[in-house]
Amino acid sequence: DVKVTQSSRYLVKRTGEKVFLECVQDMDHENMFWYRQDPGLGLRLIYFSYDVKMKEKGDIPEGYSVSREKKERFSLILESASTNQTSMYLCASSQQYNEQFFGPGTRLTVL
Amino acid sequence: SQELEQSPQSLIVQEGKNLTINCTSSKTLYGLYWYKQKYGEGLIFLMMLQKGGEEKSHEKITAKLDEKKQQSSLHITASQPSHAGIYLCGADISGGYQKVTFGIGTKLQVIP
Incomplete structure (x- = not known):
């Protein structure tokens, strides 16, 4: 079975903290994605990567950065967390032009 | 406005009833999920779904992509409480690196 795991299910951070969200997939997929999901706005793409050390901005990259040093791992970084980054964060991976497989999500609260 | 419109936004059905959820775009859907x-x-x-006119089924769920590849429907036959949840359509509308745009979702409740 394809497995995408995320480092935390729930996370509470304070404004201004640096936050790391980790995602690991075990299917040797080329593509990896970070989304955030908010009520009424749906899933929005933050960043994606189609290869190691490669990254592309999605629709809402402001306030975020990413790192992909190894094929199986894709990290999302909030350099200085703000309250408007309170959200559900979902990681996904895929083979080229195939369906994406999602992790269980991390619900981040920034106080 | 959303590039992918889903309707309805929420749905409450009685167990055993059929239902349909729609996903519409003004752009060509290169891949519909x-x-x-x-x-x-x-x-x-x-x-x-990838080809115009394509239809797939799994258990009691059937999805179709229209010939023009701008609309998809998801049909559930004889709904059960296990079908409850949020259904999202996603599509590659750029034809690029499988950057998928998602609809807001349809919340389905099935009443026993």
Whole structure:
């Protein structure tokens, strides 16, 4: 079975903290994605990567950065967390032009 | 406005009833994906459609992509409480690196 795991299910951070969200997939997929999901706005793409050390901005990259040093791992970084980054964060991976497989999500609260 | 419009936004049906969820775009859908999400959890892949006129079924769920590849429907036959959740359509509308745009979702409740 394809497995995408995320480092935390729930996370509470304070404004201004640096936050790391980790995602690991075990299917040797080329593509990896970070989304955030908010009520009424749906899933929005933050960043994606189609290869190691490669990254592309999605629709809402402001306030975020990413790192992909190894094929199986894709990290999302909030350099200085703000309250408007309170959200559900979902990681996904895929083979080229195939369906994406999602992790269980991390619900981040920034106080 | 959303690039992918889903309708209805929410649906309450009685167990055993059929239902349809629609996903519409003004752009060509190069790949159309249907997912289901339980509240507070990740998305579970249901089906992928790529060709105009394509139809796929899995158990009691059938998805179709119209000939013009701008609209898809998801049909559930004889709904059960296990079908409850949020259904999302996603599509590659750029024809690029499989950058998928998602609809807001349709919340389905099935009343026993």
